[in-house]
Amino acid sequence: MLLVQEVTKKYGKVLANDGVSFETHPGEISILLGPNGAGKSTLIKCIAGLLKFSGRILINGNENKSLQAKRELGYIPEIPAPYEMLTVWEHMEFIARAYSLENWKEKAEHLLQRFEMDDKKKKLGNELSKGMQQKLSICCGLLPEPKVILFDEPMVGLDPHAIKELKKIILEKKDEGAAILISTHMLDSVDEFWDSANIMIGGRIAARRSRRDTASSGEDLEALFFAITESSKSKSSDGQEGKDSSPEGMN
Amino acid sequence: MKALAYLTLTQIKNRILSLKKKPGLLILYSVLTLIVVGSFVLMIIFSGETNAEKAADERIIYLIISALGLLFVYTFVTTGLSTGSSLFNMPDVGLLFVAPISSKKILFYGLLNTMGKSLLASVFIFYQIGNLRNAFDYGFKEIFILFIIYASMLVSCQLLAIGIYIFSNGNPSRKNLVKAITYTLYAALVIAYLVIQRQQQTGLLETILRLVSSEGFAYFPVAGWSVMLFAGVAHNLPVKIIISVVLFLIMGAVIIILLTSGKADYYESVLVSTETSYQIRKAAREGRNVPQTNSKKIKVRDNAFGIGKGSRAMAIFYKHLLEHKRKSRLIFIDGYTVFMMIAAGMAGYYFRTYALPEFAYYGVLATAVYFQYFLTVMGKLKQELTKPYIYLIPDSSLRKVFAASLSSLIKPCVDGCFIFGILAAVSGHNLPECAFFALAYAASGAVFVGLTILYQRVLGGQPGTVLKVFIGMGLFSLVLGPAIAPSIVLAIILPDSLRFLCTLPYSVISILFAVLLFVACGNLIDKSEYTGSAAFK
Structure with missing residues (x-):
């Protein structure tokens, strides 16, 4: 389970995340929705242990920067960046060694096969196209079979087959009991499988809905998203909002 | 094998194996290795022959070490105040952290x-074995310690940048404190220079040499410690060696403790610089414009909002004007202009009493033209050619090329007036000659703009930095050579009173050459392919 409690992150004077709290339970797919600059990627990086923050983040009850938490966390970053001088297969081997995995070869073969990378095993990182790099990044993130998985804009740069396969894998991981958090600004890409949605604006969670809520009330998540973002824009232009929104690129 | 050892060894192995696919690089590395090995062999063979009485002033080596150290310290302090430095790369962030x-x-x-x-970056020092041995009568010990010193300076300055970033990130008062300390240290050097010059009545070079070999300078962070270490090793002075090594170790230890204190949370501190350097490398590899790492935030002022003027191709020129205005209120007068004015002013001041100061002023012109070459070929026109808009604007190719080049043609004219105006004012040298220097400088700018167009027309893109240096050298001899030659002839045949005209043939030929390039390659946009980004690939 992923627990985020009162997480605040500042870059100098700019407030990127402001007291964010939510939970993602085992077997739940939670999405972080928000326009550019809403603070989604900053929050994902805080959860992944890459940034300092105030507040509390627990991965299956362990403080997110502890080694135990890292063992149970998978992170697929927004920008794939493989080691230039490691082949695809050596990336798998490196992950296996870093996470002390046993009997990993079959799993690695299977993952690479699903993403049509099995014929690229001997390709160096610097020989891969951007889409291939993204696929490799996903394989690296999933190989340790993490219990909590963070995806930061995972569909960007993937071909249709890979998108279909990734969606299948996400659902499989959900069925296996993993807590999954997906950050995206493309609602269409996650529309079919989200369980809970957190809409972020200006570093805060402006609304949280479960699929059950929206199903029973008939509320349209897309309409809610636009209502929140448009109202935030008009507040900003009226000068009613006290704080500045996060700069572009912070995410 | 543990993960980190596996990662390190596999990367080294693959890097070596990848040379099989790059025979050119393999040959280059082999030649460089042979040069180093050969130099060592020759040094061992001739180790008995000493040349001590003919050895050059050793303080020159102190000066080189100091200059490098001072440059590194200033550069890495500046980096530390903006993005910090990093010991890692992006794959480390995504997979290792x-x-x-x-x-x-x-x-x-x-x-x-x-x-x-x-x-590895310090290996180039070994290529200087022959020079160092001939000039200073140095043996293996001295050359090896120079190698170690250079590597230590690089590592310690990177650590310094990280330390400063951790200490000052998000805290303006701490940033100001770091700036104040840095400026105080450098100001102390200037004061020390003035004191030595006043007390000992020495010239420029001698004063600097006395300064860098003084006891006090030996305690200047990194630069002074490096000089102390070298002097200690070269003259077998163990106390100096111990003090300098201890100072380096203390600095490294303090920063490592800072990094690992508390929850050992240094990931964020290296993240910004890692992402920045990754984006720069990626952009360079894809042939895109390298993102600006300058952290200075440009404020959009109301009086500099909107392009305002220009239609069709000329919209590009007015866009450039706006971009210049955003960077500097004085549009074409920017940091480079000020830097060159200061340099020209100092040269004018120091060389005014020389017997033939005009030779020194020709040196100023040559240096300014050299810097201008890189500034121009990497300037606005090059940037414009790597974006699709210039190809899409409905106007003639020649007009678009001219509009995209216009700001690059004007800037050298403005810079030339200021640089050589200052030179004339400070040195009291005759004004017409300085005016013709300015013209020569502006004309060189026109040639370099023409060359940028030529690169794109002939090569279908802009060459890399190394290639630019070689092409630049070729250009100096092939193109500027015939332009310089008549100027030299004129210098010989003209009487003193008309010697200010010497640079005129050079300027005229350069401008003619630039016009020729524009006419010949003006159809560039119609003929060449857009190669600026991987977006269309």
Whole structure:
């Protein structure tokens, strides 16, 4: 389970995340929705242990920067960046060694096969196209079979087959009991499988809905998203909002 | 094998194996290795022959070490105040930082990697074995310690940048404190220089040499410690060696403790610089414009909002004007202009009493033209050619090329007036000659703009930096050579009273050449392919 409690992150004077709290339970797919600059990627990086923050983040009850938490966390970053001088297969081997995995070869073969990378095993990182790099990044993130998985804009740069396969894998991981958090600004890409949605604006969670809520009330998540973002824009232009929104690129 | 050892060894192995696919690089490395090995063999063979009485002033080596050290310290302090430095790269962030490996072990891995790279970067010192032996009568010991010193300076300055970033990030008062300390240290050097000059009545070079070999300078961070270490090793002075090594170690230890204190949370501190350097490398590899790392935030002022003027191709020129205005209120007068004015002013001041100061002023012109070459070929026109808009604007190719070049043609004219105006004012040299210097400078700018167009027309893109240097050297001899020759002839045949006209043939030929390039390659946009980005690939 992923627990985020009162997480605040500042870059100098700019407030990127402001007291964010939510939970993602085992077997739940939670999405972080928000326009550019809403603070989604900053929050994902805080959860992944890459940034300092105030507040509390627990991965299956362990403080997110502890080694135990890292063992149970998978992170697929927004920008794939493989080691230039490691082949695809050596990336798998490196992950296996870093996470002390046993009997990993079959799993690695299977993952690479699903993403049509099995014929690229001997390709160096610097020989891969951007889409291939993204696929490799996903394989690296999933190989340790993490219990909590963070995806930061995972569909960007993937071909249709890979998108279909990734969606299948996400659902499989959900069925296996993993807590999954997906950050995206493309609602269409996650529309079919989200369980809970957190809409972020200006570093805060402006609304949280479960699929059950929206199903029973008939509320349209897309309409809610636009209502929140448009109202935030008009507040900003009226000068009613006290704080500045996060700069572009912070995410 | 543990993950970090596996990662390091596999990367080294693959890097070596990848040379099989790059025979050119393999030959280059082999030749460079042969040169180093050959130099060592020759040094061993001739180790008995000493040349001590003919050796040059050793303080020149102190000066070189000091200059490098001072430059590194200033550069890395500036980096530390903006993005920080990094011992890591992006794959480390995405794969290593999130892995269940102790952050202290990861830091050790980063440090070892950086040290290895610094040692490799320092290998060039061994190519100077012959020169160092001939000029200073140095043996293996001295050359090896120079190698170690260079690598230590690189590593310690990178650590310094990280330390400063951790200390000052998000805290303006701490940033000001770091700036104040840095400026005080450098100001102290200037004061020390003035004191030595006043007390000992020495010239420019001698004063600097006395300064860098003084006891006080030996305690200047990194630069002074490096000089102390070298002097200690070269003259077998163990106390100096111990003090300098201890100072380096203390600095490294303090920063490592700062990095690993508390929850050992240095990931964020290296993240910004890692992402920045990754984006720069990626952009360079894809042939895109390198993103600006300058952290200075440009404020959009109301009086500099909107392009305002220009239609069709000329919209590009007015866009450039706006971009210049955003960077500097005085549009074409920017940091480079000020830097060159100061340099020209200092040269004018120091050389005014020389017997033939005009030779020194020709040196100023040559240096300014040299800098201008790089500034122009990497300037606005090059940037414009790497974006699709210029190809899409409905106007003639020649007009678009001219509009995209216009700001690059005007800037050297403005810079030339200021640089050589200052030179004339400070040196009291005759004004017409300085005016013709300014014209020559502006004309060189026109040639370099023409060359940028030529690169794109002939090569279908802009060559890399190394290639630019070689092409630049070729250009100086092939194109500027015939332009310089008539100027030299004129200098010989003209009487003193008309010698200010010497640079005129050079300027005229350069302008003619630039016009020729524009006419010949003006159809560039219609004929060449857009190669600026991987977007269409």
